[in-house]
Amino acid sequence: MIRAIVTDIEGTTSDIRFVHQVLFPYARARLADFLRQHADDREVAAPLAALRQELGQPEAGIESLTAALYRFMDEDRKSTALKALQGIIWRSGYLSGDFRGHLYPEVAGQLATWQRQGLRLYVYSSGSVEAQKLLFGYSEAGDLQPLFSGYFDTRVGAKRETASYRNIAQAIGLAPDELLFLSDIHQELDAAQAAGWHTCQLIRDQADAQSRHPQVNRFDQIDLGEFAS
Numbered sequence: 001m002i003r004a005i006v007t008d009i010e011g012t013t014s015d016i017r018f019v020h021q022v023l024f025p026y027a028r029a030r031l032a033d034f035l036r037q038h039a040d041d042r043e044v045a046a047p048l049a050a051l052r053q054e055l056g057q058p059e060a061g062i063e064s065l066t067a068a069l070y071r072f073m074d075e076d077r078k079s080t081a082l083k084a085l086q087g088i089i090w091r092s093g094y095l096s097g098d099f100r101g102h103l104y105p106e107v108a109g110q111l112a113t114w115q116r117q118g119l120r121l122y123v124y125s126s127g128s129v130e131a132q133k134l135l136f137g138y139s140e141a142g143d144l145q146p147l148f149s150g151y152f153d154t155r156v157g158a159k160r161e162t163a164s165y166r167n168i169a170q171a172i173g174l175a176p177d178e179l180l181f182l183s184d185i186h187q188e189l190d191a192a193q194a195a196g197w198h199t200c201q202l203i204r205d206q207a208d209a210q211s212r213h214p215q216v217n218r219f220d221q222i223d224l225g226e227f228a229s
Contacts, residue, residue: 003178004120011184018102051081087130094138101135108141110219124152165195186211198227
């Protein structure tokens with residue numbers, strides 16, 4: 001029996017174009033000035049210290065770190081330090097109303113239905129927890145944060161690694177066969193399935209012929225009864 005649902009964001013709850021065409025350019029355009037002005041702030045200094053460690057350059061200055069972050073953006077590297085800094089920059093965009101977090105039309109209603117049914121809801125995304133909370137807190141459907149019991153990012157591990165899903169199950173405190181993971185990427189679902197989770201793939205366009213997971217086009221097409229064990 002499914003007792004908790006963990007959902008990805010990009011391509012699952014939200015159009016990936018929102019991330020790549022709105023969020024990423026917004027952070028990139030503001031990164032250099034932001035770091036020059038806020039490098040000594042506590043919430044900024046911590047990810048910069050992690051970035052120095054990631055680079056193996058403990059004495060790296062702001063210019064070198066900025067260049068590395070631009071390179072990481074170009075590579076779409078899943079750097080926890082980069083994701084944390086992007087999240088901090090995006091906060092100002094959400095707060096000022098420059099944009100709202102995109103959601104597919106049926107997502108908010110289905111999440112609310114599941115919560116009313118007693119399911120616990122979580123997010124697992126390569127974006128930072130801060131960025132996740134902002135997207136759902138300032139979404140086009142309003143503040144959805146009260147629907148969620150928790151958030152996970154790459155600090156629990158990469159999304160295509162089985163150990164990450166074991167870590168999440170342990171943190172949630174449920175058996176793997178009580179958990180359902182939703183994603184648009186079958187390699188992520190493969191990793192969750194290998195950890196004993198139930199899985200379902202959200203396909204907004206063409207079916208994934210390489211996937212062995214159940215596929216649906218919308219959240220409201222998911223039948224939790226199909227995952228009873």
